[in-house]
Amino acid sequence: MEAKKTFFNLPEEKQKRVLETALEEFSEKGYEGASINLIVSKLGIAKGSIYQYFTDKKSLFLFIFDYAVELIRKTLKQVKHETKEEPTFERIRRSLLAGVDFIERHPFIYRGYLKMMFEREAPFRQELLQRIRLFSSEYLTSLLLEGREKGEIRKDMNLETMVFLLDAVMDRFLQAYATPYLDSGLNLHRMKRSEIERHVDEIVKLISKGIGR
Amino acid sequence: MEAKKTFFNLPEEKQKRVLETALEEFSEKGYEGASINLIVSKLGIAKGSIYQYFTDKKSLFLFIFDYAVELIRKTLKQVKHETKEEPTFERIRRSLLAGVDFIERHPFIYRGYLKMMFEREAPFRQELLQRIRLFSSEYLTSLLLEGREKGEIRKDMNLETMVFLLDAVMDRFLQAYATPYLDSGLNLHRMKRSEIERHVDEIVKLISKGIGR
DNA sequence: ACCCATTATGACCGTATGGTCATATTAAAA
DNA sequence: TTTTAATATGACCATACGGTCATAATGGGT
Numbered sequence: 001m002e003a004k005k006t007f008f009n010l011p012e013e014k015q016k017r018v019l020e021t022a023l024e025e026f027s028e029k030g031y032e033g034a035s036i037n038l039i040v041s042k043l044g045i046a047k048g049s050i051y052q053y054f055t056d057k058k059s060l061f062l063f064i065f066d067y068a069v070e071l072i073r074k075t076l077k078q079v080k081h082e083t084k085e086e087p088t089f090e091r092i093r094r095s096l097l098a099g100v101d102f103i104e105r106h107p108f109i110y111r112g113y114l115k116m117m118f119e120r121e122a123p124f125r126q127e128l129l130q131r132i133r134l135f136s137s138e139y140l141t142s143l144l145l146e147g148r149e150k151g152e153i154r155k156d157m158n159l160e161t162m163v164f165l166l167d168a169v170m171d172r173f174l175q176a177y178a179t180p181y182l183d184s185g186l187n188l189h190r191m192k193r194s195e196i197e198r199h200v201d202e203i204v205k206l207i208s209k210g211i212g213r
Numbered sequence: 214m215e216a217k218k219t220f221f222n223l224p225e226e227k228q229k230r231v232l233e234t235a236l237e238e239f240s241e242k243g244y245e246g247a248s249i250n251l252i253v254s255k256l257g258i259a260k261g262s263i264y265q266y267f268t269d270k271k272s273l274f275l276f277i278f279d280y281a282v283e284l285i286r287k288t289l290k291q292v293k294h295e296t297k298e299e300p301t302f303e304r305i306r307r308s309l310l311a312g313v314d315f316i317e318r319h320p321f322i323y324r325g326y327l328k329m330m331f332e333r334e335a336p337f338r339q340e341l342l343q344r345i346r347l348f349s350s351e352y353l354t355s356l357l358l359e360g361r362e363k364g365e366i367r368k369d370m371n372l373e374t375m376v377f378l379l380d381a382v383m384d385r386f387l388q389a390y391a392t393p394y395l396d397s398g399l400n401l402h403r404m405k406r407s408e409i410e411r412h413v414d415e416i417v418k419l420i421s422k423g424i425g426r
Numbered sequence: 427a428c429c430c431a432t433t434a435t436g437a438c439c440g441t442a443t444g445g446t447c448a449t450a451t452t453a454a455a456a
Numbered sequence: 457t458t459t460t461a462a463t464a465t466g467a468c469c470a471t472a473c474g475g476t477c478a479t480a481a482t483g484g485g486t
Contacts, residue, residue, distance in 0.1 A: 035443070206374060207378070
């Protein structure tokens with residue numbers, strides 16, 4: 001639907017190189033800012049060639065987006081399954097660490113997501129963002145619901161508000177890890193794993209017990 | 214330093230119109246994406262004219278940035294002073310509502326800040342972001358410190374981590390208010406004031422008592 | 427009425443963009 | 457060796473960008 005058949009006839013490693021190079025460009029410059037000229041020159045192919053693979057810039061973007069979303073979805077699903085029997089706050093802890101690992105493994109995907117969040121220009125931005133945030137909040141909602149049944153999560157407070165708080169803190173934690181100057185002095189950015197884990201522990205404790213009293 | 218004398222000789226209302234129009238363009242498209250051509254055509258002036266006011270795109274951007282930062286700084290300072298005698302969580306509540314009001318009064322400033330946060334292209338981005346986040350986290354730090362003295366804030370937890378959590382939740386709340394599809398189903402975006410206040414109350418309660426037990 | 431400093435103008439420049447297409451190259455089939 | 461279908465190419469197009477500059481319009485002081 002989005003890529004031409006010529007693209008799929010390419011050797012798999014070339015396909016991947018094309019996708020990774022384009023992903024890097026999009027995640028650094030955003031949709032409008034990304035340059036097809038730069039992508040092809042980085043790939044060492046003629047400009048016409050990339051238009052043999054994809055009908056236009058938009059198709060290329062959407063194809064990459066789908067590829068990235070699928071990766072995220074799989075990762076979330078796996079964590080959810082792996083921690084099925086753990087206590088709720090341990091699951092939250094593990095989810096955060098899984099996010100850190102994901103950023104480490106696919107640095108451009110998370111940057112691209114951040115880019116999109118505050119870009120008006122990306123095609124279908126609204127729909128695409130909704131797709132991501134939806135299964136992110138579905139994930140947290142089910143976590144908290146199961147936590148309530150186990151008596152680990154308070155029942156005297158609105159579920160949606162708790163999901164909002166969780167989502168906000170977790171997302172910001174990952175943003176701070178992926179971007180400098182976003183963490184109010186915690187200096188999370190690319191911190192080594194052991195110290196990250198220490199901070200995760202503290203934050204989860206705060207989410208659980210609050211800052212009051 | 215950043216604007217030419219010609220600009221300051223302009224009638225004040227024209228100065229303001231120029232700044233507001235440019236601010237709107239920058240906040241919608243980001244630094245690179247913003248078009249001088251569009252700005253002048255929206256203003257109904259010749260392209261050459263704006264180069265009589267500012268030496269180049271960068272100067273225009275930095276001038277607007279300073280103007281915006283000063284507004285934010287003043288607002289924060291005022292809230293801090295106005296709530297001097299209130300309990301800590303009431304101060305947090307009031308700060309959030311002040312943020313909502315600020316967005317209502319200066320919608321493009323907050324959007325511009327969000328844009329910058331995830332743009333690599335803006336000139337001096339790192340330094341500029343640091344300037345904002347610094348006095349934001351200084352503000353929260355002093356709030357919490359005074360709260361500790363009054364015995365309202367727990368002392369058995371790292372202060373920096375609490376500031377991080379506060380900052381994350383408050384910032385995300387304002388982001389969700391200013392941007393659709395960012396609130397995990399709370400639908401804060403441009404919600405009417407009375408309902409906003411209800412949500413603020415709930416969130417502050419959660420920050421205080423946590424989601425656990 | 428003249429002067430003159432200040433401000434406004436828009437054609438123009440070099441560069442870059444996304445996209446096109448006739449043609450060249452390749453490689454397998456005949 | 458010849459034919460044929462698939463792939464690669466880069467000159468070229470219209471458009472837009474930030475920025476320049478010689479010139480025109482303006483308006484207060486004399």
